[in-house]
Amino acid sequence: MLDDAPHSLGTGDSLLAIDGLRVEFRTEAGWTPVVTDAHLDLAPGGTRALVGESGSGKTVTALAVLGLLPKHNSRVAAGSIEFGGDELLGKSERQMQRIRGREIAMIFQEPMTSLNPVFTVGEQIAETVRIHRGTTRKRAWARAVEVLDLVGIPAAARRAKDYPHSFSGGMRQRAMIAMSIACEPKLLIADEPTTALDVTVQAGILALLRRLRSELGTAVLLVTHDLGVVADFCDEVTVMYAGEPVETGPVGPLFADPLHPYTSGLLASLPQRIAPGDDLVAIPGMVPRPEQMPVGCRFAPRCTHARAGVCDGDHPPLVPMGGDRSTRCVRVVGGDVTDLLPPLSARAVPARRAEPLEAADPTDTGTPNTTTPDSTETRA
Ligand SMILES: Nc1ncnc2c1ncn2[C@@H]1O[C@H](COP(=O)(O)OP(=O)(O)OP(=O)(O)O)[C@@H](O)[C@H]1O
Numbered sequence: 001m002l003d004d005a006p007h008s009l010g011t012g013d014s015l016l017a018i019d020g021l022r023v024e025f026r027t028e029a030g031w032t033p034v035v036t037d038a039h040l041d042l043a044p045g046g047t048r049a050l051v052g053e054s055g056s057g058k059t060v061t062a063l064a065v066l067g068l069l070p071k072h073n074s075r076v077a078a079g080s081i082e083f084g085g086d087e088l089l090g091k092s093e094r095q096m097q098r099i100r101g102r103e104i105a106m107i108f109q110e111p112m113t114s115l116n117p118v119f120t121v122g123e124q125i126a127e128t129v130r131i132h133r134g135t136t137r138k139r140a141w142a143r144a145v146e147v148l149d150l151v152g153i154p155a156a157a158r159r160a161k162d163y164p165h166s167f168s169g170g171m172r173q174r175a176m177i178a179m180s181i182a183c184e185p186k187l188l189i190a191d192e193p194t195t196a197l198d199v200t201v202q203a204g205i206l207a208l209l210r211r212l213r214s215e216l217g218t219a220v221l222l223v224t225h226d227l228g229v230v231a232d233f234c235d236e237v238t239v240m241y242a243g244e245p246v247e248t249g250p251v252g253p254l255f256a257d258p259l260h261p262y263t264s265g266l267l268a269s270l271p272q273r274i275a276p277g278d279d280l281v282a283i284p285g286m287v288p289r290p291e292q293m294p295v296g297c298r299f300a301p302r303c304t305h306a307r308a309g310v311c312d313g314d315h316p317p318l319v320p321m322g323g324d325r326s327t328r329c330v331r332v333v334g335g336d337v338t339d340l341l342p343p344l345s346a347r348a349v350p351a352r353r354a355e356p357l358e359a360a361d362p363t364d365t366g367t368p369n370t371t372t373p374d375s376t377e378t379r380a
Pocket of ligand 1 (some may be wrong): 055
């Protein structure tokens with residue numbers, strides 16, 4: 001653990017436990033914090049979303065876990081990131097390389113950042129398996145075909161010999177997921193994995209992640225700005241604002257009864273919560289730049305509940321509120337504000353779908369292990 005990490009808000013049996021994380025970037029103004037006092041817990045096999053507007057620090061937090069922050073202009077200045085009880089901060093690049101891929105894998109919004117256009121999809125997955133598991137080329141290839149089949153690539157043995165450009169967007173995303181799970185990592189970090197995909201393909205990818213989670217027991221940290229996806233997929237959520245978590249908790253209670261005005265504002269601006277004829281309630285203003293953080297509560301300048309002399313004083317800590325929930329709002333903690341629900345017409349929490357969604361994905365052609373080729377998936 002680095003200096004200045006405050007006491008843990010964690011439960012003690014986490015797969016991933018981030019505590020008091022502070023990440024700084026070098027800017028013209030000097031070392032500038034972009035993530036501060038970040039806390040996050042993820043249980044083995046659990047799913048947690050990291051949500052918030054653009055620039056809130058979601059990706060930086062995820063990259064810190066993987067040890068992939070740019071070395072030339074960033075540093076972790078405080079805190080702790082434990083994975084399976086083992087401190088990741090301070091590990092060498094060589095040690096982190098061993099952890100990445102084998103223990104923790106990441107999938108990105110754009111699959112071509114992970115897939116190399118000059119090698120076949122099968123070769124790339126097999127190479128990952130060979131490096132991390134030390135198996136023979138033959139076994140590694142067999143594993144590549146197996147995982148491509150698992151993620152629903154039709155005729156996997158044949159398609160493994162194709163280059164990424166001959167796959168559609170949905171299939172590339174599946175191929176990247178196949179590569180990331182090939183070594184059965186305990187944790188998958190998915191950064192906006194469905195944002196670039198159309199809605200039906202998106203639903204199929206989420207259903208795939210859900211199935212992998214239940215079949216392989218992989219925990220998922222999902223970085224997204226899409227609360228509908230969070231409601232669909234995650235058990236727990238961490239809401240980030242201006243570089244810090246402002247509310248955490250189980251998805252159902254947090255969506256039904258937010259404990260921070262920022263969460264309430266995000267929920268109120270969900271299109272599916274607005275009744276026909278109602279205005280979309282967007283949060284006025286913008287996320288402050290890292291060099292211009294307000295003193296006191298960072299959300300106060302945009303908050304309709306903010307009070308002078310209360311919200312512009314000391315910077316508020318993240319306070320446990322019971323029921324596995326916490327908030328950084330001093331007015332909620334003090335009991336001055338008790339009902340943050342968005343307007344009545346916006347109260348319906350996006351339904352958590354009980355049924356798998358994979359059938360809704362045109363890139364899927366049926367049960368993943370028995371699929372047949374589909375022209376919508378084939379570009380070449
Ligand atoms: N390489 C970098 N150099 C300097 N500042 C950076 C760098 N990467 C990120 N930042 C800053 O860190 C802050 C958090 O960025 P981050 O990408 O984590 O936000 P985010 O919540 O993931 O946003 P988005 O949803 O747009 O991806 C932002 O203010 C951003 O400008």
